[in-house]
Amino acid sequence: MLRPAPLPCRCEVPSVRVLEGFRLARIEHHWYLLFRAHAGRTVALAALGTTRPGDVYCDGVRDHRLFDKARFLDMAIIEPRAFGIRSGTATIRVTDSTDAGATIALRLAMAQETEFLAEEPGEVRTNVEEEAGFLTKKLSSPVDLHILAEVEGRVVGIASLDGSTMSRFEHGVRLVLGVRRDSWRQGLGRALVKTLLDWADTRGIVRIALEVVETNVGAIRLYESLGFEHEGRLRCRTKLGGTYFDNYLMARIRLPTNAA
Numbered sequence: 001m002l003r004p005a006p007l008p009c010r011c012e013v014p015s016v017r018v019l020e021g022f023r024l025a026r027i028e029h030h031w032y033l034l035f036r037a038h039a040g041r042t043v044a045l046a047a048l049g050t051t052r053p054g055d056v057y058c059d060g061v062r063d064h065r066l067f068d069k070a071r072f073l074d075m076a077i078i079e080p081r082a083f084g085i086r087s088g089t090a091t092i093r094v095t096d097s098t099d100a101g102a103t104i105a106l107r108l109a110m111a112q113e114t115e116f117l118a119e120e121p122g123e124v125r126t127n128v129e130e131e132a133g134f135l136t137k138k139l140s141s142p143v144d145l146h147i148l149a150e151v152e153g154r155v156v157g158i159a160s161l162d163g164s165t166m167s168r169f170e171h172g173v174r175l176v177l178g179v180r181r182d183s184w185r186q187g188l189g190r191a192l193v194k195t196l197l198d199w200a201d202t203r204g205i206v207r208i209a210l211e212v213v214e215t216n217v218g219a220i221r222l223y224e225s226l227g228f229e230h231e232g233r234l235r236c237r238t239k240l241g242g243t244y245f246d247n248y249l250m251a252r253i254r255l256p257t258n259a260a
């Protein structure tokens, strides 16, 4: 369900809280953007600035200050979407700074529940401001898409594509995925990856790559079923409980139809 992020002060733009289909994201400390997604790109309605506590004003998108501040009109984003899963319905949407507490809790839980993600429990970033800054940076990036899955308001999965702005590599992204253990085998992993693939396809991304530990049979099956192929093996890449394991390199390649 769409939910505008709360403004830290009284908002004098009466439509902000009621506009269906729009979201509010913090761009910088004092700047917010009211936006919605369309065909994989952002349509901005307005920039909202706070000059002092309790005072908010609004700029139209043609205002040069918005263009100066926001490469946002090209940021990576998706429309929120609902997916039927085995236990009901999940909502998948982009993450923003207001999700920081929930994404920290999710990462901490997953670090306890699985060895197949990169972070040990003590390595998860737990500072809410830092996490909020990270999510804002990802939201404003034109090449990185970070999404989450919610079931009945609880964040239970997260997935991302991280890209490059360098012209020799901008056709490629790297995929990361994790779901809370009590929500495995509900269809969430598949729904999250499909959402990323759909976005990548609208953007003409050629190469989606990932690494997976050789013993992570469930994830490997999931990726294979969505068209990822094995490309190679990184020997002794992951150390689990004192034992070294290889990682598989997997990728899904989709060349433009006019390419050889």
Ligand SMILES: CC(C)(COP(=O)(O)OP(=O)(O)OC[C@H]1O[C@@H](n2cnc3c(N)ncnc32)[C@H](O)[C@@H]1OP(=O)(O)O)[C@@H](O)C(=O)NCCC(=O)NCCS
Pocket: 114, 116, 117, 177, 178, 179, 180, 183, 184, 185, 186, 187, 188, 189, 190, 191, 210, 211, 212, 213, 216, 217, 218, 219, 221, 222, 225
């Ligand atoms: C891998 C992971 C994301 C899968 O998420 P999920 O929500 O359970 O996946 P889904 O329910 O969408 O399952 C999709 C398919 O993947 C395969 N799969 C998933 N888990 C499996 C398992 N434990 N054993 C065998 N196959 C499995 C199945 O083919 C499944 O389809 P099916 O349920 O119709 O048989 C989840 O187990 C997880 O977060 N694991 C820990 C973190 C991790 O490994 N991340 C990936 C790192 S590369």
